[in-house]
Amino acid sequence: MSLLITKSHRWLSVPIGIQLLIWLGTGLYLSLFSNDGPALKIQKPQGIEWQVYAGKLYPVNQLPVKKAESIQTVLLAGKPVYEVILYSQPHNYQPRQVRLFDAVSGQPFSIDKQWAKAIALERYSGDAALSKIELEQSSGGLLPKQKNAYWSAYFDDSALTYIHIDQQSGRFLTASDEHRRFVALMFKLHFMDYWDTGSFNHPLLIIVAVLALAFGLSGLAWLIMLLKAGRFTVRLGALHKIDVLVANNNQNVTVQGRKNTTLLTTLTQNQLQLPAKCGGGGTCGTCRFYTQSSLPAQPAETHLISHSELAAGCRLACQHAAHSVDSIIVKDMATQALTLQVSRAQYITPTIKEIAFKVTGGNLQKFNAGSSMQFSIPGGKRRTVPVDIPSRWRSYWAQFDAQTVSYKSTTRSYSIANYSGECDELIFTIKWQCNTTTQKSGGAGSSYLCSLAPGESVEAYGPFASFAERAYQPGAKVLIGGGSGIAPLRALIYEALIQNSVSHQMIFIYGARNEEDLCYSDEFEHLAKRFENFTYLPTLSSPSPAWQGHSGYVQQLTRQHLNFDVFNSANFYLCGPAPMLAEVKSLLLSQHIEPQQIYIDSFNTNEVKNESNS
Ligand code: FES
Structure with missing residues (x-):
């Protein structure tokens, strides 16, 4: 229903908008300039002394006319x-x-070019010469309504x-000039009388009136929907400028x-979008900016940002109020929203939906595997x-x-599951999160997108x-993921094997329930058969009795299966639920893997522990 309302409103805005501009332009012209033209150079015909013709007029009853509506004596050019x-x-x-007869001789009489010229000169009051006289057929020329030749x-x-x-x-019909002709065109446009009906009650005007009513009602319905969705809010407090x-x-x-609005929210409200995978929760470390102001580092920042970066002025936009900085530098920021249209969508597990989008608005830049998109999620009941x-x-x-839950408008980040050269779509694996009493905004993004x-x-x-x-580093790779955290890892694997034909070892350890x-189990098994340097190790925490593969959590399989002597210089790519990420990271550190070898794609928020890809 909401789609019907918004689409109708958008499409109706085209004809109504165009006609509104025409009304506005012609209305302004008519009220401001229509009386500014020169006086029309026309005069009344001169009369004659009728006594001159006393007793000389041809008897009317002898005219060769059987039946007539009326007969009258008129003067044509005297x-x-x-x-x-x-x-x-x-x-x-x-x-x-109409037929004409000479009132003296009774002979039939017609208005030829000479007579038309004489009549026109009699009515013209200017001193210019007659430049042209021509016969116009009905329904043509300057008098489109005229049905008789003139x-x-x-x-x-x-x-x-x-x-x-x-x-x-031979009667005078009308006179005009260029100014009045233009005014007549403005009237025609203003009253939409494109077919010269000469009436305001023509069908086109009635149709446009009905469309305008539908446009107004759909706009009102849309406004109510946006208000209900919390898209309009009143914000109070002094404004602070940030360069x-x-x-x-x-x-x-x-x-x-x-x-008291966070810098991240302020930037978002100004259509400047920083990456913010955890939605402002202070757990992903992606909403980075640089400042020369001496901002005290918050606990989340000391946890997520290296000492050298902190010293260079790197901070998280979700951790500071807008008024705490006057100028900032950001490295990665989007200033234009893309419109993504769902091209296909299907559940690939009981909770994960694969959704493919085509970009129908804006320019999609080439992107590396592992990139993410930040969706604007409208509020509303879902x-x-x-x-x-x-x-x-x-x-x-x-x-x-x-249940049906009311959500506020928000943003959510999801990793792209394909690489740039794979297809012309953006593919996501989105896990439907259940809203619970402890996670009030849980599912805000997934319930909308799914x-x-x-x-x-x-x-x-x-x-x-x-x-x-x-994450994009050469050398051996160990990719460890769980649930819908498979998205960036799938993109990295495909880009490395298919697009870049890398020859180094790649191991993918993937955990599911x-x-x-x-x-994508079939896909990875197929890749493992096709590429000798790729190993796929799925493990299940609650497998069925028929399962013959690995059992347990990914951290257990990583500990048991991975030869850390061989992979001690590999790069590790992690994406999945927060507990899994924490345990795997601590395992890797305990095995003397350096922190700079570990790349974590974290979507987990404080408020929504399991939202997004994990
Ligand atoms: S959005 Fe700021 S840390 Fe995630």
Whole structure:
């Protein structure tokens, strides 16, 4: 329903917007300039002394006319003429039949070019010469409504005056000039009378009125939806200016933030998106900026940022208020949102949905494997359990209490599961997180993205290379992941094996709950057969009795299986749930792996421990 409303509103805005501009432009012109033209150079015809014709007029009853609506004597350029109206309608422009007779001789009489010229000159009050006179057929020329042929006489004055004479009766129809002709065009556009109906009640105007009503109502409905979703909030407090130098495109921007709003939120509100994988939770370390202000390092920063980086002024934007800095430098920042449209979506495990997006708005930059996108998640009411789960996995979701929960608008980061050269889509593996009483915003991102149907769109910033940039190193690789944390690892594996044809050893240790939860197992088994230097080691914490592979957690398998003497100089890439990351990291450190050999793609937030890819 919401998609129908927003799409209708967007499409209706095109014709209504165009017509609104036309109304505005023509209305302004008509009110400001329509009376500014020169006076029309037209005069009344001169009369004659009718006594001159006393007793000389031809008897009307002897005219060769059997039946007429009316007969009257008129003067045409000083000549008395009988005008016999055989057929007429209320308006002069409607079809009519008229015959003329010389009122003295009784001879039929017609308005030829000479007579039209004489009549036009009699009515013209200027002193310019007649430049042209021509016969216009009905429904053409300068009088589109006219249904009878008429003469148009053009005068060579500065206003370009012209006079129209009815060809049957010789009557003066109208006169105009260039200014009045332009005013008439403005009237036509203003009243949308494109078919010259001469009425305000034409069908086009009625249709546009109905469309405008639909446009207004859909806009109102959309506004109510946005208000309900918390997209409009009133913020109070003094504004503080911050100069931002965006190093990745050498751009200088000044933003304004409210006191007590975090720098990360302030940047986001100003359409400057830093990578923020944990959504501001202070656990991912991606929202980095540099400052020369002496900002005290927060506990999260001393934990996530090296001493040398801290000394260089590196801080986390989610840990400081906007008013604590006057100028900052950021290395990796998106200043333009992309529009991503779902091209396909399917559950690949009971909880993980593979969603592929096409970029339909904005320019997608080439990205390294391991990059992530930051999605703008609107607020609104959503279900806590999916509705489109395949029937074979419904029993898993039966254990959860299905509710409807209100979410505030937020942002969520997800790693891209493919590499740049694999296809023209962005693929994500998103785990549906259940909202619980202790994790009130749990599922805000996953419930929204997993509910998008093919064809629906969402805005996202990126790709951000914070993990990819640090993770892409030559040499042997050990990749350790769990759950939907498979996304950046899959991209790294494919890029290394398929695109870069690396020859060094690669081991992928992947943990899941049971056979159903294993993602892309067939793909990795196929790669392991195809590439001798690639080993795939899945392990299950709760396997079925039929499982013949490794059992237990990835940290156990890593400890048991990995020969640390052989892999002591390898690089380790970790992505998965927070407890898994912590245990694997401490295992690696205990095996004398240097911290700089360990690359962690952490999406875990303080508030939403298991949101995003993990
Ligand atoms: S967003 Fe700041 S540490 Fe994750």
